[in-house]
Amino acid sequence: MVSTAVTVALLLGVLAFAVARPWRLPEAAAAVPAAVLVIASGLVPWPAAVHELMLLGPTVGFLAAILVLAHLADTEGVFRYAGAAAARYSGGSPRRLLAVVFAIAAAVTAVLSLDATIVLLTPIVFATAAGVGARPKPHVYACTHLANSASLLLPVSNLTNLLAVAASGLGFLTFAKLMALPWLAVIAVEYLIFRWFFADDLATPAHPQPAAPVRAPRFALTVLTATLAGFAASEPLGIHPAWIALAGALILGGRRALRRSGTPGGSDRVTNHPTRLREIWSLVVAANPAFCAFVFALGIVVLAVSRTGFGALVDRLTPHHADLPGLLAMAALAAILANLLNNLPATLMLVPPVAHTPGLVLAVLLGVNIGPNLTYVGSLATLLWRQVLHAHDHSPATGEFLRLGALTVPAGLAVAVAALWLGLRVFGVS
Amino acid sequence: MKILVWLTEGTWEACVDAARDLLDGQITLLHIIDPAIAEVLAVPPTALLGRGKPLAAPDTLADAQHALLDAAAARLGRPTARLGRRGRPEREAVAASADTDILVLARDGDHTSLGPRSLGHATRFVIDHAPCQVLLVWPDRPPDLATIPPPPPHPPAKRTHRPR
Numbered sequence: 063m064v065s066t067a068v069t070v071a072l073l074l075g076v077l078a079f080a081v082a083r084p085w086r087l088p089e090a091a092a093a094v095p096a097a098v099l100v101i102a103s104g105l106v107p108w109p110a111a112v113h114e115l116m117l118l119g120p121t122v123g124f125l126a127a128i129l130v131l132a133h134l135a136d137t138e139g140v141f142r143y144a145g146a147a148a149a150r151y152s153g154g155s156p157r158r159l160l161a162v163v164f165a166i167a168a169a170v171t172a173v174l175s176l177d178a179t180i181v182l183l184t185p186i187v188f189a190t191a192a193g194v195g196a197r198p199k200p201h202v203y204a205c206t207h208l209a210n211s212a213s214l215l216l217p218v219s220n221l222t223n224l225l226a227v228a229a230s231g232l233g234f235l236t237f238a239k240l241m242a243l244p245w246l247a248v249i250a251v252e253y254l255i256f257r258w259f260f261a262d263d264l265a266t267p268a269h270p271q272p273a274a275p276v277r278a279p280r281f282a283l284t285v286l287t288a289t290l291a292g293f294a295a296s297e298p299l300g301i302h303p304a305w306i307a308l309a310g311a312l313i314l315g316g317r318r319a320l321r322r323s324g325t326p327g328g329s330d331r332v333t334n335h336p337t338r339l340r341e342i343w344s345l346v347v348a349a350n351p352a353f354c355a356f357v358f359a360l361g362i363v364v365l366a367v368s369r370t371g372f373g374a375l376v377d378r379l380t381p382h383h384a385d386l387p388g389l390l391a392m393a394a395l396a397a398i399l400a401n402l403l404n405n406l407p408a409t410l411m412l413v414p415p416v417a418h419t420p421g422l423v424l425a426v427l428l429g430v431n432i433g434p435n436l437t438y439v440g441s442l443a444t445l446l447w448r449q450v451l452h453a454h455d456h457s458p459a460t461g462e463f464l465r466l467g468a469l470t471v472p473a474g475l476a477v478a479v480a481a482l483w484l485g486l487r488v489f490g491v492s
Numbered sequence: 493m494k495i496l497v498w499l500t501e502g503t504w505e506a507c508v509d510a511a512r513d514l515l516d517g518q519i520t521l522l523h524i525i526d527p528a529i530a531e532v533l534a535v536p537p538t539a540l541l542g543r544g545k546p547l548a549a550p551d552t553l554a555d556a557q558h559a560l561l562d563a564a565a566a567r568l569g570r571p572t573a574r575l576g577r578r579g580r581p582e583r584e585a586v587a588a589s590a591d592t593d594i595l596v597l598a599r600d601g602d603h604t605s606l607g608p609r610s611l612g613h614a615t616r617f618v619i620d621h622a623p624c625q626v627l628l629v630w631p632d633r634p635p636d637l638a639t640i641p642p643p644p645p646h647p648p649a650k651r652t653h654r655p656r
Contacts, residue, residue: 188533188552189552191501192556196501197500198529202533206532261601262602262612262614263502265601269502
């Protein structure tokens with residue numbers, strides 16, 4: 063009983079620290095000591111801790127590789143190109159721009175993970191909307207919403223998916239096959255609700271633009287496509303997809319380095335050397351080692367919580383059959399826990415008890431990925447801009463965001479669960 | 493006459509044209525930054541998974557505001573005052589028009605289906621609460637007479653008893 067209270071308090075402390083970030087310390091500054099504490103005190107025995115770290119290792123490596131890949135895609139101009147393409151295909155119409163932004167944000171989230179959409183795509187979408195004379199709010203909100211709800215399709219789309227795949231042993235292709243329908247269904251629901259919710263902002267007249275030709279970053283797009291194909295092909299070959307992501311990052315980064323040294327200006331060693339160091343440093347920053355350490359430590363702390371009475375309680379609450387009511391209950395429980403705690407601990411806590419049933423694992427992911435759109439504090443994606451509230455002391459216009467979430471989340475969850483149930487039946491998975 | 497022209501993205505051109513062509517007086521151009529959009533864009537550099545840089549430079553919105561006010565002043569083509577504000581747009585617009593004779597704003601909302609709900613929420617609020625005269629401008633072209641629906645086929649039944 064005491065151990066339950068201690069571990070839950072530790073977890074809440076780690077999460078609170080990650081949100082508040084006192085003195086701008088990295089979130090790992092609290093999580094790593096907490097993990098050391100639970101191991102030293104015997105709440106998590108050594109072998110269990112080592113097993114957890116081994117389990118998380120490839121997942122965290124995969125995350126780091128994808129972050130670097132997204133960063134390199136950005137430096138190669140992939141996102142700028144996406145913005146220019148959106149402007150061209152919109153024809154200056156805010157409604158068509160919304161449709162194009164939905165398509166791009168869904169694709170970027172699926173392939174390069176949710177934080178590529180938030181950090182790299184959102185500013186581009188803002189600039190694009192301003193450029194075509196549209197009100198940017200619907201399009202920018204679409205990015206923040208789709209970063210969560212469109213992160214269902216592939217294991218790489220969201221760290222929660224990676225954690226669930228690692229814990230349950232679901233294959234890359236099986237995952238994609240079963241999640242394709244829920245992914246499409248949620249995007250469709252979000253789109254319809256956005257069209258209705260932002261009808262005023264989207265009804266402004268179209269401002270046709272002169273089509274400015276933008277050169278497609280062909281090499282980067284080819285590497286991204288090949289990486290995606292590699293993810294699918296890696297499974298039958300028995301290669302962990304983290305290696306594929308690393309290979310993609312190496313090819314993109316390697317070509318960039320080669321091209322730099324090949325250009326006439328690049329031979330100027332005096333200016334070239336610091337530039338190269340800065341580029342390598344930016345790659346290290348992109349891989350975010352402190353955050354990777356946080357994920358490891360969080361895994362240990364959550365394991366400590368799961369081993370106590372709290373874990374038994376979660377076990378009792380989780381449904382045991384992947385039928386329609388079971389899936390619905392699982393997704394709802396996951397969504398609630400994701401909003402109460404955060405999506406990462408919710409995933410770490412809910413997946414192990416149901417790891418034997420693929421349907422329930424995927425239902426957990428529906429909850430932890432779609433659910434966070436309901437509140438600010440729900441997920442990492444929304445935590446990204448949660449901190450703004452601390453930084454600027456103005457009264458936030460949160461009401462609108464909350465109303466939008468209250469509409470999209472229940473509707474999205476309902477259609478996604480129904481689509482998942484259908485997919486499980488069609489493909490004969492339980 | 494003091495004229496305040498409220499500029500919003502997508503519809504400001506029509507407001508500038510109306511103020512220039514229809515009104516005579518001292519014009520102030522107003523643009524308001526919505527804090528809701530500022531929140532989404534102003535992620536601090538050390539945010540979780542933020543990878544060390546904010547979503548957009550902190551002055552992105554201010555730059556966009558300047559650019560819009562510049563473009564509007566150029567379209568107007570005569571000396572004008574500029575007013576950049578930040579806050580809930582409809583409330584800021586009403587507050588800013590306290591000391592003006594006429595407020596020029598564009599109709600918001602979907603006007604492909606005209607009727608009681610064709611005015612957007614912000615326009616509706618400002619029309620109701622603005623402490624001055626209001627000039628409401630069509631952002632594209634005013635509708636022609638054909639948009640008036642045909643009268644109902646039967647006149648409403650006459651009431652025989654009128655309650656007093």
